[in-house]
Amino acid sequence: MEISESSEAIRRKILDDAEKEAQRTIEKAKSNASEIMSASEERAKEIRETEIEERKKQIEETNRQRIAEARVDHHRRLQTLKAGLIEEVFDKVIERLRIRVGTPNYLDTLNSLIIDGGSTLGGGKLVIRLNETDKKKVSQKALKQLSQEIEKRTQTETKIVLDKNLVKTIGGVVVSTADQRASIDNTFETRLERIKEETQTELETLLFK
Amino acid sequence: MENGKRQAEKIVREAEEQAAALISETEAEIRKADQEMRQEADSATASQIDVLEEELTSNMKQMRSKASKKTDEAVSYIVDNVLKIEV
Numbered sequence: 001m002e003i004s005e006s007s008e009a010i011r012r013k014i015l016d017d018a019e020k021e022a023q024r025t026i027e028k029a030k031s032n033a034s035e036i037m038s039a040s041e042e043r044a045k046e047i048r049e050t051e052i053e054e055r056k057k058q059i060e061e062t063n064r065q066r067i068a069e070a071r072v073d074h075h076r077r078l079q080t081l082k083a084g085l086i087e088e089v090f091d092k093v094i095e096r097l098r099i100r101v102g103t104p105n106y107l108d109t110l111n112s113l114i115i116d117g118g119s120t121l122g123g124g125k126l127v128i129r130l131n132e133t134d135k136k137k138v139s140q141k142a143l144k145q146l147s148q149e150i151e152k153r154t155q156t157e158t159k160i161v162l163d164k165n166l167v168k169t170i171g172g173v174v175v176s177t178a179d180q181r182a183s184i185d186n187t188f189e190t191r192l193e194r195i196k197e198e199t200q201t202e203l204e205t206l207l208f209k
Numbered sequence: 210m211e212n213g214k215r216q217a218e219k220i221v222r223e224a225e226e227q228a229a230a231l232i233s234e235t236e237a238e239i240r241k242a243d244q245e246m247r248q249e250a251d252s253a254t255a256s257q258i259d260v261l262e263e264e265l266t267s268n269m270k271q272m273r274s275k276a277s278k279k280t281d282e283a284v285s286y287i288v289d290n291v292l293k294i295e296v
Contacts (some may be wrong), residue, residue, distance in 0.1 A: 020218075021213065022212065022213020022214070024214065025213045025214055025216075025217045026213050026217050026220065027217050028217065029216070029217030029218070029220040029221050030220055032212055032221050032224070033220045033221055033222075033223070033224030034224075036224040036225055036228050037219070037224055037227060037228060037231075038221065039228070040227075040228030040229075040231050040232060041231065042233055043232065044234075044235040047232070047236070047239065048235055048238065048239060051239045052239060052242050052243075052246075055239070055242075055243045055246065056246055059243075059246050059247055059250045060250065062250075063250045063251075063254040064254070066254050066258070067254060067257055067258065070257075070258045070261050070262075071261065074261060074262075074264075074265045077269070078265070078268060078272070081272060081273070082270055082272065084273070085273065085276040087281045088276075088280070089280055089287065090287070091282055092276050092280065092284045093284050093287045095292070096284055096288050097288060097291065098281055100288070100292070103278075109292050109294075112294040113294060115294075116294045131217050191288070191290075191291045192291050195233055195263065195287060195290045195291060198290075199286070199287065199290060202286075203283055203286075204286070206279055206282060206283050206286065207233045207275065207279050207280070207283055208275055208276060209275075
């Protein structure tokens with residue numbers, strides 16, 4: 001009876017111990033599980049915050065870029081329009097100059113351009129080149145008078161001769177020294193090109209401000 | 210005891226599965242938020258670009274109108290400069 005009781009006590013003790021051990025294992029597992037869950041919640045929170053913030057920044061940057069590109073494109077389109085409108089002015093200038101060469105006043109202008117070119121070169125032996133129409137308008141007498149005018153201004157004996165070669169221009173003249181070392185291009189086109197650069201700011205102010 | 214071990218393993222496995230599900234849920238949530246943010250930002254940007262486009266159209270119209278009023282003056286100014294000689 002005593003032996004039997006003792007073995008029963010031992011069996012119960014073993015079972016109790018096993019039960020306790022199992023319970024400890026389960027508790028430990030629960031604690032591990034809880035750690036896993038809280039770590040994953042933490043990770044999820046971190047992913048959510050950093051990832052969303054990061055993507056938000058990327059989206060904002062992309063859209064800032066799109067707006068900036070649109071602004072640059074608008075600026076470019078305005079500049080293109082400006083350039084086109086200025087070009088229209090110059091086209092009209094050419095038209096006006098073509099009309100001008102057909103008026104009686106043009107001969108005075110041409111003479112002034114010859115005197116200006118010749119005086120700038122300092123007088124002396126000069127050659128002038130004109131277009132076909134103008135060449136017919138300038139007489140030997142006129143050349144003599146122009147030479148005298150330049151001589152008066154430069155205090156240098158001057159003689160202008162007409163170049164047999166023509167210049168392709170609406171109007172105006174190319175004046176050169178006889179040795180061709182120096183020349184003044186007083187054709188309308190060249191003068192217009194110079195003026196284009198010189199008057200760009202004034203022209204923009206006049207047209208667009 | 211074996212039973213307790215199996216139960217413990219099951220608890221940990223389930224926790225791992227839940228954790229993986231949570232992460233995948235979070236990723237899906239981020240994708241959705243990303244899509245929404247993009248749509249919202251796209252729409253806001255498109256509106257801003259529309260406003261800019263309207264401004265540009267108006268500026269261009271104004272520019273053309275101003276220029277057309279001053280074209281003759283500008284042409285005369287340039288022609289005078291081409292013909293102007295200090296003689």
